[in-house]
Amino acid sequence: MTAREEVLGRIRSALGDRPAAPPIPRECLRGGVHSPGSPELALQLVDRLEDYRATVVRVGAADDGDIGRAVGDALASREIGQAVTPRGTPREWTGWLADVVVDEGQLSARDLDAIPAVVTGAVVAIAETGTIVLDGGPLCGRRAITLVPDTHVCVVRARDIVQTVPEALARLDPQRPLTFVSGPSATSDIELDRVEGVHGPRTLVVVVVG
Amino acid sequence: MSTFLGIPRARVAGPAADVAVGQLSGDRPFPAAAHEALADSRLRRNLAHATSTIRAKRAAVVEEVPDWEALRDAGSAIKADVMARLPELLEELEANVQSRGGVVHWARDAAEANAIVTRLVRATGAKEVVKVKSMATQEIGLNEALEAAGIQAHETDLAELIVQLGHDKPSHILVPAIHRGRAEIRDIFARQMPGVDPALTDEPRVLAAAARKYLREVFLRAEVAVSGANFAVADTGTLTVVESEGNGRMCLTLPRTLITVMGIEKVVPTWADLEVFLQLLPRSSTGERMNPYTSTWTGVHTVDGSADGVPDGPQEFHLVLLDNGRTRALADELGRTALHCIRCSACLNVCPVYERTGGHAYGSVYPGPIGAVLTPLLTGLTGGHDPNDSLPYASSLCGACYDVCPVKINLPDLLVQLRAQHTEAHTESHRLPSAEATAMKAAAWTMADAGRFAKAGRAATLARHVIRRGRPVLPLPPPLNGWTASRDAPTPPAETFRDWWTRTRGTR
Numbered sequence: 001m002t003a004r005e006e007v008l009g010r011i012r013s014a015l016g017d018r019p020a021a022p023p024i025p026r027e028c029l030r031g032g033v034h035s036p037g038s039p040e041l042a043l044q045l046v047d048r049l050e051d052y053r054a055t056v057v058r059v060g061a062a063d064d065g066d067i068g069r070a071v072g073d074a075l076a077s078r079e080i081g082q083a084v085t086p087r088g089t090p091r092e093w094t095g096w097l098a099d100v101v102v103d104e105g106q107l108s109a110r111d112l113d114a115i116p117a118v119v120t121g122a123v124v125a126i127a128e129t130g131t132i133v134l135d136g137g138p139l140c141g142r143r144a145i146t147l148v149p150d151t152h153v154c155v156v157r158a159r160d161i162v163q164t165v166p167e168a169l170a171r172l173d174p175q176r177p178l179t180f181v182s183g184p185s186a187t188s189d190i191e192l193d194r195v196e197g198v199h200g201p202r203t204l205v206v207v208v209v210g
Numbered sequence: 211m212s213t214f215l216g217i218p219r220a221r222v223a224g225p226a227a228d229v230a231v232g233q234l235s236g237d238r239p240f241p242a243a244a245h246e247a248l249a250d251s252r253l254r255r256n257l258a259h260a261t262s263t264i265r266a267k268r269a270a271v272v273e274e275v276p277d278w279e280a281l282r283d284a285g286s287a288i289k290a291d292v293m294a295r296l297p298e299l300l301e302e303l304e305a306n307v308q309s310r311g312g313v314v315h316w317a318r319d320a321a322e323a324n325a326i327v328t329r330l331v332r333a334t335g336a337k338e339v340v341k342v343k344s345m346a347t348q349e350i351g352l353n354e355a356l357e358a359a360g361i362q363a364h365e366t367d368l369a370e371l372i373v374q375l376g377h378d379k380p381s382h383i384l385v386p387a388i389h390r391g392r393a394e395i396r397d398i399f400a401r402q403m404p405g406v407d408p409a410l411t412d413e414p415r416v417l418a419a420a421a422r423k424y425l426r427e428v429f430l431r432a433e434v435a436v437s438g439a440n441f442a443v444a445d446t447g448t449l450t451v452v453e454s455e456g457n458g459r460m461c462l463t464l465p466r467t468l469i470t471v472m473g474i475e476k477v478v479p480t481w482a483d484l485e486v487f488l489q490l491l492p493r494s495s496t497g498e499r500m501n502p503y504t505s506t507w508t509g510v511h512t513v514d515g516s517a518d519g520v521p522d523g524p525q526e527f528h529l530v531l532l533d534n535g536r537t538r539a540l541a542d543e544l545g546r547t548a549l550h551c552i553r554c555s556a557c558l559n560v561c562p563v564y565e566r567t568g569g570h571a572y573g574s575v576y577p578g579p580i581g582a583v584l585t586p587l588l589t590g591l592t593g594g595h596d597p598n599d600s601l602p603y604a605s606s607l608c609g610a611c612y613d614v615c616p617v618k619i620n621l622p623d624l625l626v627q628l629r630a631q632h633t634e635a636h637t638e639s640h641r642l643p644s645a646e647a648t649a650m651k652a653a654a655w656t657m658a659d660a661g662r663f664a665k666a667g668r669a670a671t672l673a674r675h676v677i678r679r680g681r682p683v684l685p686l687p688p689p690l691n692g693w694t695a696s697r698d699a700p701t702p703p704a705e706t707f708r709d710w711w712t713r714t715r716g717t718r
């Protein structure tokens with residue numbers, strides 16, 4: 001008998017009493033009280049991101065030039081002039097940077113390790129938890145580019161901000177390689193005190209647009 | 211509803227996990243190990259500080275969630291549903307992982323899982339692997355198995371790294387180095403971390419930076435990663451790892467090959483079910499609204515989704531589904547609820563016993579209240595004095611663990627049932643004289659139910675009025691006088707421990 005047959009057989013024998021699958025109570029709140037894109041959600045997202053030591057920059061109107069200026073300022077203040085960005089971000093977003101590398105999949109992990117920053121968009125943000133979600137698509141890029149550089153600048157549009165975790169999951173495609181990011185890399189492993197900055201980007205800048 | 215009138219169907223337990231492979235048992239019973247731990251004042255200081263910090267954080271973020279109880283109910287029901295439909299769900303998961311380019315392996319026990327992983331690593335030609343913190347691989351002793359095959363396993367979670375460099379054992383599900391304070395961690399790094407700056411201070415920020423620097427090079431060259439999984443979604447084939455530091459992302463992104471070892475109980479039916487657990491888990495474990503990073507993957511990914519597109523993450527993915535005693539636990543109606551555990555560690559952090567003894571006293575990689583039930587459920591009870599036989603007694607049954615458990619596992623009930631089973635196994639193996647056997651049976655019956663246990667305790671406090679200085683006020687009838695003729699009966703206290711707990715602390 002193969003291990004597969006044997007393990008499945010053991011499970012069926014262990015369930016010899018045929019336990020009934022219980023009904024699942026779904027009284028938990030799935031939707032939020034605020035609709036996606038509302039100003040309350042942008043405020044809540046900012047509050048939660050800052051609580052977890054992300055830096056937040058607000059840009060009023062959804063103008064790519066203004067976004068680019070905000071991205072440029074955020075990186076200049078950290079003395080960073082070079083960034084990698086995925087193919088699908090508007091070129092204006094990185095227009096103020098001296099050196100922009102557009103990722104076509106050509107960069108190795110070591111190449112990325114030599115680049116100080118990455119500029120991407122996000123597909124969804126969750127206000128209640130201060131989370132941005134990357135899906136590996138044209139706006140977010142493949143996983144490695146948002147992981148290896150030490151500073152991540154992420155542009156979030158107000159219309160993509162939802163209030164709750166269930167709302168976010170409903171918008172996401174599980175067939176994509178998803179990464180949920182809530183603040184910069186952190187650890188609580190030393191005396192259970194939270195310290196920001198381990199292996200992922202130690203600086204997270206979120207540009208909230210609209 | 212139809213009534214089933216046939217022969218009642220029997221449950222057959224799968225084989226127990228072998229305590230000789232992996233880390234499911236210590237070398238001595240809990241009381242002996244606990245005794246030593248209690249004498250270590252530094253350990254107790256470290257634990258008291260860490261657990262009180264995390265308890266406060268958890269309480270604050272749980273307070274924020276208006277539908278917390280509804281979420282717990284949903285989490286509990288989803289897990290019960292999973293157990294009831296486990297064979298179908300695993301087959302569905304397998305089919306979906308395979309259709310997305312993953313390979314699924316099944317392991318009856320720890321030895322088989324270790325052999326599968328070793329064979330897969332060998333096939334890549336790699337001499338080292340990077341590891342994401344995983345309880346399943348700790349349980350089966352994978353690092354030792356790989357080492358024996360000449361393959362070096364690098365733990366990349368900060369706490370696991372502290373444990374590995376310190377040649378130590380994990381003592382907590384979430385923070386395996388919780389027993390270490392910052393000064394000890396500094397010393398371990400200074401002594402054991404290759405290339406570390408000797409001027410290292412004991413500031414957590416500095417220590418984290420040292421780990422970053424050391425492991426960065428390891429991540430950049432790694433070709434194979436080994437992970438566990440927090441959840442696997444049957445209807446999509448999606449795997450999930452929940453973490454904080456980004457070491458998980460590194461392992462799930464940079465190496466070409468990814469091998470995930472997962473207990474068969476970790477499957478959830480649908481993508482939408484994840485919404486419940488992604489709310490319950492971070493708040494219960496690290497006391498955060500959301501942990502810094504959660505990664506999900508479904509088979510192997512390329513940027514444009516085509517088979518020959520630019521790779522996004524590992525291009526070879528293996529999923530190893532592990533039994534190792536789980537089908538033994540599954541056959542017990544109450545015991546199977548222990549398989550609902552999402553390894554958040556909230557029950558450890560509130561446990562007055564864990565807080566004082568720490569995790570090493572439990573011997574198994576699963577300490578605290580969940581360890582005290584899960585370990586003996588996986589390995590079985592002998593009824594004798596084997597280390598795991600003592601675990602169901604490593605609790606005051608105060609109930610704090612049940613109150614915080616995000617999937618509402620009734621840990622106190624499980625503990626009393628296991629005590630009863632231990633007593634029964636003991637009777638079986640010792641063939642006691644009948645009066646004592648009867649008394650043991652009565653004790654087992656009483657202990658098998660939390661309500662009966664509480665009542666018996668209160669009844670005993672009343673008995674204090676008929677016992678004076680160890681002698682019954684009135685002579686006891688035979689055969690009980692046989693007991694007190696040569697022994698003192700202790701005067702029962704005015705109040706049971708449980709009543710005292712509820713009055714002084716339990717209501718807080």
Ligand code: SF4
Nearest residue numbers: 551552554555557615
């Ligand atoms: S038993 Fe419950 S509280 Fe304890 S680790 Fe498991 S899920 Fe968390």
